[in-house]
Amino acid sequence: MPLKKMFLLPVFLLIGGILSAQVLFTYGKHSVDKSEFLDAFRKNNSVQPPTEKAYSDYLELYVRYKLKIQAAYDLHLDTLPTQQKDIADFREQVINQYLSDDTTMDFLVKEALQHCRQDVRVAHIYLPFTGNDTLAAYQKALAALKALGSGKSFSSAAATYSADTATAKKGGDIGWISCFLLPYPLEKLAYNTPLNQHSALYKSKNAYHIFYPTATRPSPGSIQVAQILIETKPGAKAKEITKAEMKADSIYRLLQQGSDFGNLAENNSDDNSSYHNQGVMPAFSAGTYDATFEDQAFALQEDNAISKPFRTPQGFHILKRIAVFRYSHDASNEQTYAAMKTRVNNDPRIQLAVAAAMGKAKSRTGFKEVIQSDIPERYTEAFFQGDEKGKQLLAPDALLATIGKKQLFGRDYSSWLAVNADPVSQQQPPLTPAAIYQKFLNERLVQEYQQHLEDYNPAFAKQLKEFRDGNLIFEAMQWQVWDKAMNDEAGLQRYYTAHQAKYKWQESVRAVVFNVTDSATAIRVRNVLAADPSRVESVLKEYEMVVTADSGRFEFSQLPAYSAGMVLKPGYVSAAVFNRDNLNSSFFLVREVFPANQPRNFNDSRGLLLNDYQAELEEKWIAELKRQYPVKLEKAVWNSIVN
Template sequence: MKNQLLCLLISAIVSVTTVQAQTLFTYGKHVVEKDEFLKAFKKNNNGQKADQAAYRNYLDLYIRYKLKVQAAYDLRIDTLPSQRSELESFRNQVSGNYMYDEATLHMLVKEAEANSSKDIRLSHIYIPYTGNDTAEAFRLVTMAASQLKNGRSFEAVATELSRDPSVKVNKGDIGWISSFTLPYALEKIAYGTPLNQNSPVFRGRGAYHIFRPTAERPAAGTVQVAQILLEIPADADRKQTDSVSRFADSLYRELLNGADFGKLAYRHSADNSSYQNNGILPAFRPGTYAPEFEDQAFVLKQEDAISKPFQTSQGFHIIRRLKAAEMVAGSGQEISLPGILEKVKEDERGQLAHEAVIEKVKKLTGFRVLAFDPKAIEANTKLAMINGEPVMGMEYLQYKTGTGEGTEQFFKMKLLEEYRNRLEKYEPEFADQLKEFRDGNMLFEVMQRNVWEKASADEEGLKKFYAQHAGRYRWKENVKTVIFTGTDSATTYRFHQLITKDPAAWRSLTESMNGAIQADSGRFETDQLPVTYHQKPEKGMVTEPVRVANDLGFVFMYIIETLPGKDIRSFEEARGFVLNDYQEKLEEEWVGALRKQYPVTVNQSVLKSLNR
């Protein structure tokens, strides 16, 4: 009875072990698990149906891959300076993606896309303060909020209480804004406040703010203009202003009569940032410049349209519209803004995603604070534990002494240093990326040594291989021809007329074009020709010019001779094909040797279980 129970127990253990054992194949002393193979198959099968035949086909490719990479490791190719340098470069490039929390970043990008779909006309009450002395500013902003609540108009409150220097002119109306033109905290309030309602008081860095959105429109996108600025002195009287105005009108008439805008800007514009560049300003979105300037820029709808002279606090402007980039509709009702992810990372939003990573890293590393006492810091007491290792007070003193805020920043720095330096430990996906890159680089190097360079350098081997297999390398139907390529239609058609009259003089005629026409003579199989014609090629034919796809210009051919095919290519004519086949031969021989060096054993039961 005991023996029976013992046998049943052993059988059960063996059964469980068999179920848990997921080794798909071994090569030498190395093991490949089922999960590793399936992950590689899913990544590389290009939508192929996952059945037993597909698994078996891919298994052979994967075994060959593992054998070659192992050979590279055994040759210590991973220790080469070039390999280490490229791996480190890749690591630095990819690890940056992990410095932002993906979920937070996704949310911020979606919010930015939504905000970027519209522009908002905004009024603003701005009350600054200095340092921590907020008492007077708080009194004023509280008064402003109270007056608005009691029904006084935003314009009146802003005119009286806002400390924005431009409020005397704009009455608090700061014009149209778009996403990314205000600091993120202010943008969030502006876009989050309902139209024609007042926002709550917001305390920002150095000022209190109250906003009121007064209008909205579909996003205007970006516009680029050139300008001529005629400056008006700050103390100018009416006579001086009228004189500048008349001069602006005279320049405007010159422009209408065909004068060069760039030359006039160079001679007369007072804008030091643009007059030497034909008056051209960088492309901008709403909220970049003063409202009265932007209104004129965005109202011009046609490229090269020129505005009448208009006045701002700077002087009189004449602007010429250059180009505009409208917002492009994405999926659904979203807006796809080029570079929006990069903008989010560079913006204050990026810091939010960065802070979310720090919170995640605290959990991953088992971060604990042991002390924040400045006296303890001076005594070099352990301040915290990161990944079981102490962070010492003296390290902090070398970074910054003083406040608890400095201590917190120091710990954040140490946390991210630990996370980035050992990212493979904390992020399995990153570890997989790094291994895949390293193995791929090593595979390229070992293939270069054992196959590609070896074949290219073995001239005797290539000729011997060609002699043994010359029958493989036969011409299909082919032509001896000259292929002419021109970059523009006018030049190509003019040259085509010359060739049609005297095809035999094609060399001298091509030389006379001073590089405007390129000629390539040779023997080509008809299915290799750059264009397909309905008529069959005939000796002496000059084909009609045809525009080639991918903007390669215009092409036509002069057919010198037609050949039926079937004859064997010479070694030089077949060299490319011979080299490719010879490389395949060397690779098969090498893989055969590797199979002897690392004997392969496939677990058939696990293989059969792959598509269950």
């Protein structure tokens, strides 16, 4: 239920603490020390300097939190199957965040934030090769570097040597690139090479690369546009190109005369992925599409601005800007840092931090290779060659390694090979017998480290406890408050009767609130209803795939983008407002206007009533808990905090 979700934030924020000998308060036979309380307070209070009232308010909040947690544990709610499953699912969800080296992760996050501050315009020389046959490409790359060293311009060198024919004609220019667009090594090559200088030669899995940054700009973020594409086929004749250009020009004239962009896109655009959505494309960042296309898109200075027709290899385009999304790059901002950390965790570059963490895992688990000979490698080679005599080299009970108290034997490796033979043998480039054996050891090391990570990583253990305690509070609140209130219709009615005077409407309207998945349709539907408010049903039927509506009585403050200057009356249709969070657009149609202070009936009050009744039940529960677990505050310790 919504109230349960609303409770999540304060629950997670309450956890704090390291152990200390100074007990601040006891509850029953349990205690909380000063340092735990202060750690939690500092984590969740921005009042500077802290006031005695801030401390006192938080003390009551923290006491209530500890009482609820203890009640949940004493009821053994932590043993419920749903609780066990939730903690297991959460553990799996977050564990990867702790399987990387903190120092490396911090570097990667801050580097990514720095890269994402700006876009880089890059030219390149691309020299592909197949498999291990790299000699020809390498020799050509050396020739390109020699030419550049002797003074040849990069554009000329790209035209001469690059195998990317599409960009070689443009001096190797591949356009603007942004962070996370290229594989990480190439991103570093682009961002770390000085402007107007060529990079060192870089070898990827299938090519040699030389980069040449030509410009930088502050990152414009991501942009969402709608487009009308008049396609020209590859190899189109001049007459066909002229015809496409004339059609694009005629559509642009219609737009200048006020025609609807979405209608024109639906009826004319050759972009099969967007025409059915009034031409609206997914948001994109620099480096996603053709450089000319992106230059035109990012040149649009405001929402709803429309470009003149322009040509790319796909044809002639007309663009309309929907929205621009700009992101914070401040590493000192916790939310910004956390968001970027999530992007890094989901990018292949995280493997750098994982590799660094392997060393720590070996140290923390006490990993030790026992067998020091080349027998495992020789056994591996015999296994894949089907050499039965060679397979006898490794005895089933031969001790290979220890990971803490766990021992790995020859039979463990044999079983692993039997299960993983196919994927291991198909890996490219091929793994050596030594690498295969090392892969086995690493997998078992990571497995053991993951299974007992709480023992090795205090931060992980703390986060698990925070989640477990928070989840238990939900369960306890469900039992003691939420379900009781939801199912106690007679109690709700009694509470309403006793407090009926407090349930009154503010200024309100009976209205229809519309939510539309794209702004072009929102504007179109809004204009239709502004001209004829009676067409609600027909509009919802016509646009049922993209428009939803919610009818009811709304206080002014509940209406999307309501402002005090609005004069609301029956038939009023608000402007469509774009929501950057969900990329939807909203507007409302007023049916009837009501003054303030009209009484709410029981049904109209239900949402507010349920919240208030739950609060009353919670207070009664807290009073019971304080009797069950008497709370005693140590005055001397408390005075050392507030004075």
